[in-house]
Amino acid sequence: DSGVTQTPKHLITATGQRVTLRCSPRSGDLSVYWYQQSLDQGLQFLIQYYNGEERAKGNILERFSAQQFPDLHSELNLSSLELGDSALYFCASSVGRGGDLAKNIQYFGAGTRLSVL
Amino acid sequence: QKEVEQDPGPLSVPEGAIVSLNCTYSNSAFQYFMWYRQYSRKGPELLMYTYSSGNKEDGRFTAQVDKSSKYISLFIRDSQPSDSATYLCAMADRAGTASKLTFGTGTRLQVTL
Numbered sequence: 001d002s003g004v005t006q007t008p009k010h011l012i013t014a015t016g017q018r019v020t021l022r023c024s025p026r027s028g029d030l031s032v033y034w035y036q037q038s039l040d041q042g043l044q045f046l047i048q049y050y051n052g053e054e055r056a057k058g059n060i061l062e063r064f065s066a067q068q069f070p071d072l073h074s075e076l077n078l079s080s081l082e083l084g085d086s087a088l089y090f091c092a093s094s095v096g097r098g099g100d101l102a103k104n105i106q107y108f109g110a111g112t113r114l115s116v117l
Numbered sequence: 118q119k120e121v122e123q124d125p126g127p128l129s130v131p132e133g134a135i136v137s138l139n140c141t142y143s144n145s146a147f148q149y150f151m152w153y154r155q156y157s158r159k160g161p162e163l164l165m166y167t168y169s170s171g172n173k174e175d176g177r178f179t180a181q182v183d184k185s186s187k188y189i190s191l192f193i194r195d196s197q198p199s200d201s202a203t204y205l206c207a208m209a210d211r212a213g214t215a216s217k218l219t220f221g222t223g224t225r226l227q228v229t230l
Contacts, residue, residue, distance in 0.1 A: 002160065033217070042222035043161070043205065056217050090160055094216075101149055101168055101212040108153075108160035 003027065004109035006091050012115045018079040021112045023091030025072055031055070031096030032074040033106055034066055037088040049074055050096050081116045088113050120144050123206055123221030132230055136193040140206035140221045143187065147208040149216070150182050152191045155203045155223065164204075165191070168212075196228045 003026035011019055025032050034046040045058035049068035060066075063081075068074045078085060092106035123140045130136055138152075148169055153161035167173045170184045179192040189208075193200055203223040209216045 002162065004160075035218075043207075043218075043220040045217040045219070048217060058217055101166060104212045104216050105151075105163055105166060106218060108162065110160045 002107040006109035010113045017081050021076040023074045025093030029093035031094045033092040034076050035090045086116045121221040127225040129227045134196050136196050138191045138204050138224050140189050146210040149209040150189050151207040153205040198228050201228050
């Protein structure tokens with residue numbers, strides 16, 4: 001168990017809908033990362049938050065947004081869902097301090113499997 | 118062309134074999150290299166990480182980085198059926214608070230009895 005908790009485990013929804021994925025980082029971790037894993041693209045970085053602030057952005061669609069709350073949990077919001085958004089969505093967390101790699105190792109949750117029908 | 122290339126496999130080996138998994142990359146700014154293992158329907162778990170070029174050993178696992186060739190490897194000695202999983206290489210250009218990981222697509226490994 002990595003200590004990163006993601007809910008729900010599975011989501012089945014229809015095109016055009018909006019969903020929210022939730023992530024609780026490991027105790028003491030300030031950074032949260034979101035990744036999308038699909039069969040053809042592999043794991044793709046979406047966005048990172050550090051202590052409530054957005055720090056890095058990857059190939060995240062405008063229909064997707066995220067935030068990190070004062071208690072450090074994070075939510076990824078996906079709207080106007082399309083069939084192609086069906087994927088595994090992973091959250092990872094790290095301590096996120098300084099330039100020491102050991103403090104920035106990312107630990108992954110078990111993921112949320114999203115199916116858009 | 119992807120920044121990180123990894124042979125998707127599947128790679129099937131008998132129990133006890135030495136396994137070699139590899140990734141190549143194009144971004145010369147990458148200096149932190151990681152290997153993750155992912156079992157079916159689970160999240161990736163970190164196996165090893167290295168900084169810059171060289172070798173690192175941890176039990177049955179050895180990670181090698183050759184920055185001049187932009188090539189990294191993971192060797193698994195005495196492979197076991199429990200090693201059957203997808204192995205993902207990952208890289209970053211910095212270790213700090215903005216360190217997004219760039220992953221290979223993963224190599225699926227099957228260790229047979």
